[in-house]
Amino acid sequence: MKNKDKKSTRRSFLKAGVAIAGGVAATSLLKPFNGVVLATEMPEGEGPWYGLAIDIEKCIGCGTCASSCKLENPVPPEPFYFRNWVEQYTVKNDGTVKVESPNGGIGGFKQTVPEEEIFKSFFVPKLCNQCDKSPCTQVCPVGAAFETPDGVNLVDKSYCIGCGYCIQACPYGCRYMHPTEHVVDKCTLCYHRIKEGLLPVCFAACPTHARIFGDMRDPDGELVQFIKNHTCRLLKPHLNTSPKLYYNALEEEVR
C-alpha cells in the first residue's frame, strides 16, 4: 500500500516536472530571449524612431548649438532657460572636478583653472535625452507630456496645467517653466524641422559634426553605425529611463 502511494507520487511528480519543463521550452520557443543590443527596446511599428548621439571627442565648446536653439525656438533669452546647453568639465590633478556652463555655453568658454592644475578637460553638450521610458511623461497628471510615435517627447502646451511635476521628474534638468507662457517647455528635437526632412537646428549648426541625429530603425543609417562603431554610454543609466541619446567618450565624472 505504502509502496503504491510512493509510486504514484513519484509518477505524478515526474509528470508535473515534464509538463513544466515542456511548458518552459515551448514558451521560450514562442518568445526567444532578446539580447539587449541597444539601451532601449525598440517599440514595434513602422516609420522612423528617432535617436541621437554626441561625440564628446569632437565637441570644441563653441556653444553654437545652444545659441542656434535660442534663435530657432521660442526659448527666453535669459540665462535660466535652455533647451540645450554645453558643460565644461575640468578634472584637476587633485581629483576634484570643476563644472561650468556660463550662459549655457553661449559665447564659448574660458578655462578658469590654471593649466598646470588641469588633469584633463572636455565639453559635454546636453539636451533632452528623449528617453523611451521617460519619467516626465509618466508623471504628467493630464497627459500633456507625451511621446510621439516617432520617439520624440513633447509637451502639449495648450493642455499643460503648469504643475511642474515633470520638471521634478526629469533627472537631466532638461525642462523649465516658461516665464511668460506659464507652461512647461523643453527640447522638441525641432519637431517642426525634422518633419520637413531637416536636421534639428543644433545638429545642423554644429561646426564639427559632433552631433548625430537619425533613425534607430535604420541599421545602415549614420546613427546606428555610429553607436555600433563607438563605445557609447548613456547618462544615469541606473535610473532605467532608457535614453535615446548616446555619448561617445563619456567620462564617469559627467552627470
Next chain:
Amino acid sequence: MEHHFQRLYEALSQVQGYIYPNEVELYWSVLIVQYPYITGLVAGAFILASLERVFNVKVLRPTYHLALLTALAFLLVAVMPLVSHLGKPFRAFEIMMTPNPNSAMAIFGFVYIWYLMVVLLLEIWFDYRRDMILWLQKAKGLKRFMYQVLTLGSRDISPKALRFDEKAGYVITVIGIPSAFLLHGYVGFIFGSIKANPWWSTVLMPVIFLFSAMVSGIALVMFLYMVVSWIRKVKIDIKVLDTIGKFLLYILIMDFSLEALDQIHRIYEAEESFEILSLLVNGKLYISLFIFQIFMGTIIPLITLGVFQFYKPAEKIRRACYAAISMLVLFGIFYMRWNVVIGGQLFSKSFYGFTIYKGQLIGAEGYLMAWFWFLIPFAILAFLLWLLPPWKKVEELDESSGKED
C-alpha cells in the same frame, strides 16, 4: 516679469558649485510646502477622531466633533495652495477630466473627492443630522435656512432612524481610517516616487508622511481644544489633554524612528548622492532640519511628553506644557514638509552644486499667500463651530440617551 528675472539673477549669483542651467529657479515654492502640511493636518485630525469612535477611547469624546470639523475645515482648503501654484490654474479641472493613469499626481483629485465627499461630509452629516433637525426648530434667519438646506429635507428622528445614523457613522469611520491613511500616504508617494531626486526617492516616504501627518493633526486638535475651551470660558479637561498627549507621544516616537531609519539607511548605504545630501543637510538645511524640525519639533516634545508618563506636575504647568508642545510640534512638522519640498530642490540633480530659495513676501507664491491659505481654515472652522457647535450637541445627546435608557 522684470522683477522675476531680477530675482533669478540674484539667485544665479548665489549658486554654489555647478547646477544645470534650468535649475536656478526653484519651481515648487512655499505653497507646495503648505499642501502636504495642510493635507497632513486633515488626515491626522481625522485619525484622532476615529480613535474615539472605533477604538472607543471615551476620554476623547470632547474632541471628537472638534477633530472632525477641523479635518473638514482644512480639507476644504487643502487643494487651494496647489491650484494657486499652477501655471494655468484654470486648467486644474483637467486632472479630473482627463487624468493620466500613469501619473501619481493624477489620482489626487479622486482621492480628495473620495475623502471629502464619501468620508468626511457623510460622517459629519450622519453625526449631526438629528441635531440639525432639533436646532432647526429653534433657529432663526440664516442659521435656520442653512439647517434647512443641510438636513436635505430629512426630518425623521425616530429611534430607528437614529440607530441607522449611528451605524452608518460607524461604518464610514471604519472606511475612513484607511482612507485617511490613503490620502496622506498618497501625498508622500507623490514625492517618494520621483527617482530622479534622491532626497525624495525612498519607499519610506509615504509612511513617514503618514506618521508625521498623524503627529501634526493630533497636535492641532490638542491646540484647538485648548483655544476653543479658552474662548468659551470652560474648564479644560486635563484628562483629555493627558490622553491626547499619550497618543501624541506614541506616534511621535514612531515618526521619529522612521525618519531616523531613513537617514541612517542613507548614511550607511552612502550612495552616489550621499556627498551632496550630506552637504545639504549640514549646510542649507541645518537650521530648518536640526534646530526647527528635530530639536524644537521632536526632541523637546518627546522628552516633555515622556516625562509626563512617569511624573505629572501640577495641572497648570501641564496645561501650559501641552500648549507649548502642540505649537512646537505644528512648527516642527511644517519644517519637516519644508525640508522635504524645498530641500529636495536646493541641490542640483548633477550632484555638483546648490541653488537657493528666495521666497517672496507678496505675489501668488509669496509667504503672505501661504499664510492666507493657512489661516483660512481657522476661519472656516470658526464658522463650522458656530453652525454645528459640538458642545450643544453633547448635552442633548446625554439627555436623549438618558431618556432612552
